[in-house]
Amino acid sequence: MRIYDGTRWIDTRPGDFVHVPEGGIHAFRNESGEPASMLLHFAPGAPREGYFEGLVDLAGMTEEERAEFMLRHDTFWL
Structure with a gap:
């Protein structure tokens, strides 16, 4: 995974740990x-269950539905 x-982008290998503030x-x-x-691992925990549970449905969403989903979950694709 990168x-x-x-x-910066980091090339990781199995067992690596990367911290994001x-x-x-x-x-x-x-x-x-x-x-x-x-x-x-989120520490402190964040209410992200709905985001990760909803990712599986992205392929079946319209562009407008995807945009609303991302906005609702405070996610911005760059």
């Missing part, structure tokens, strides 16, 4: 072409 920590801009992407997984 992870953006608010200042609370409220920090962050991003991640899989450029490997292979399946990947990662664990996200």
Whole structure:
């Protein structure tokens, strides 16, 4: 996975840890072409369950529905 920590993109490997300060801009992407997984830990916890549970429905949404979903969950794609 490549992870953006608010200042730079970092190429990570299994077992790596990346810290993003609370409220920090962050991003991640899989450029490997292979399946990947990662664990996200929010501390202090944030009410993000609805966002992650709703991601599975994005493909079936219209552009307007997607935009509303992202705005509702304080997510901005750059």
